[in-house]
Amino acid sequence: MYPSLVSGGGRREARLCAVTGGRGFMARHLVAALLRSGDWRVRITDLGPEAALSPAEDDGLLGAALQDGRAAYVSVDVCELAQLTKALEGVHTVFHTASADHTKNNFQLHYKVNVEGTKNVIEACNTCKVKKLIYTSSSGVVFDGVHGLFAVDESTPYPDKFPDAYTETKAEAEKLVIKANGINELLTCCIRPGSIFGPGDTIVPILVSYGGMMIIIGDGKNCDDFVYVENVVHGHLCAEKTLSTKDGANRSGGKAYFITNLEPVNLWDFVYMVLGELGYKSRFRLRIPSYLVKPITCLLDWSYNNIFSLYGMRQPGMLTSASIKYATLNRTFNCNSAAEQLGYKPIVPLKEGVKMTTEFYKWSRT
Template identity: 70%
Template structure:
C-alpha cells in the first residue's frame, strides 16, 4: 500500500487506498479517475472492455499516464458481464465507482439488459465477495422519465414510471433498484447518483454542434428546459457520496439512496445549444424550427432504417434521431438537487457558463492540434 505526504497533518504520511472505476475509459469516468488521482488519497484500478490501454490527448489522460508510470494507477481489461474478472479487479479495493453502461444511443434492449442490469448485478456480487466497503453507482436522471410527461423541478420522491422511452432508461432503473437493495448486505454501503445532461471536455455534444454550427435547429415549440451538468460537478457528486458514506451518520442517512446531480441552473435546452455554437464562434445563418408532429413520423422511419437496412449492411452509426431522442429533447426535464445538497454536502463547483467556456476552449485547442498533424 502506498502513502501520500500530507502537509496539513504535521508532515505525517497518510495511507493511500485502492478504489476501482468500472467503465473507466468513458467520458465522465476519465474525469473521475483524474480527480481521484489528483486528490492523492487514492490509487485507482481503471477497468474497461478494451484489451489494452490507449491514452489520448488532454489533461485527464496526462494525469493517468503519470499515475500508471508511478504505480498509483493500473489498468485491467474487464467485462462487467464476467464475474470472475470483476472479482479479480476488486481484490483489495475499498470503494467501487460503477460507471460502466451500454451506449445510450443504441436502443437495443438485449444489449442494455446484459450490460446495465446483469453487469450491475455482477458488480454488486463482486463487491460482496471482495468485501468492498462502498459502491457508488452512476445512474441517470432518465430513470424517472416516461417520455410522455415533462418533469419540472422533480425530486427523488417521484416513483419510477411504468413505461420508459427507451432501453437505456428502463435498464438503468432496474440497475439502480439492484444497487439500492444491496445496501447493508455483507457490510456493503451503496449510493446512486442521477446526473442530468452531462457536458464537458471529451463529450460528443460540442463536436456535434460544431459540425452543424451554421444553423440553429429547434425541434418542437422550443420552450422546454433541461438540467445540464458540467462533468466536473458530476465527479464532485461522486466524491461527496463516497465521503458521506464513509461516516457512520452519513451511511445511516444516505446508504441505499439515490440523488439527482445537476448544475442547479436549469435553462431552455435550445438556448444552451445556441450558447455552445456562439462560444465556438459560429454566427447563426438560419434558424430552422421543426414541429414535433413532423419530426416524430420521420424518427420512426429513421429508426426502422437503422434497425433493418443499415444493420443488414453492417453500418453501425449512433441512432440520434429516434422517437426516444425526440421525447428527450422536446419535454421539460429539470430536477431538484436539494436532497444532495442537504445530505451529501453537494454543491456545483463550476458554473454552467464557466464549464461551457472551459469545454469549448479545450475542444478548440485539441482540434487545432489535430489539424496541424494532418
C-alpha cells in the first residue's frame, strides 16, 4: 500500500501517475518534480530491467521514494500492449515521454516506438480508464527543414515533408493523442518543447568534445528557442492542472502547446554562453559555409544507411543532413497560448539555466 500524504491540515491519498520513458533526460526531471510536489505517487516505466539509479539519485529523492513506495519502477516496452496495460492499472494520469532516439534517423524504428507505441499507450489508457494523458511532443512537428520558423504559433500546419524520421513520427503520434481526447472520458494534451537543455543533457558533452572550439555553420544569424528542462517539466504540470477543471478541459483538451523560455536567442550566442560558463575564454570562431558542409553530410548519410549501419556503427549526430538544417535555420515559437490557456510561465531564466547546467556538468566530472 502507498502511504497517505498530508496537505493543508487534511489527509488525502496521493494520486497515481505513470511516466513512460521515465529514465530519459526530461523524464527524470519530471519524475523528481512530481515527487517533490507531494501530490503524486509515480510509476516509472522504461525499457531497462531495473531503474539503474546514479549514486546521486540513489542517495536522493528518487532513491528514498523507491524505498518508501512513493515511486515504483516497472520494465515496460511501449510496443508491447500487454505489458503497458498491466503497468497502467489504477493510474490516474499518464505522462507519455517515451520515444525513439532522435539521433538515429531510422524510420521503421521511430514509427514502431513513436507511432505504434503511442497507439498502445492510448489503448492502454482507455482499457485502464486513465483520466488524463499528457504527451511530450516536439516543436519540430511544424519544421520542414527548408523554411525557417520565426515566432510561429500553434496555427502553423504540419509540413508535407519532414527533415527526419523523428519529427515525422512525433507529428503522427501527436495527431493520435489529439484525436483521442474525449474518447472513453480520456482528456489529452500535447506539449511541444523547444530545444531542451539542462543538467544531464547531451549538449554540453558535445561542445566539450570539440575542445571549446566555436564552429559556426552557415551565416551565424539564425535564432533558436532553447528551453530549460525544468520549464518543460513545468509546462507538463500546467497542462495536467488545466485539464483538472471543467473549463480547462473544454479549453485545452485535445490541443498542443509550444513551450519555450520566452527568450529566443541567436543559436551561436547561446553556444558561446555555454562555452563561457564552462571556462572556455577563447574567442576563436571557425565559420563554415553551409554549402560546403551539406555535400559532406549527404555522403555520410548515404554511407551510414548503406554501409555503416550494417556493422552497427553509429553516424555522429552533428554530421547529418538533418542536423545541418536545424543548425542553420531560424526556429522560434510563440508561447502565448500556453501562457494564456495553461497558465504557463518559465520558472528558470535562460542564463540561470545555462549556469546550473554547466555547474552540474563540472560537478559530475569531479
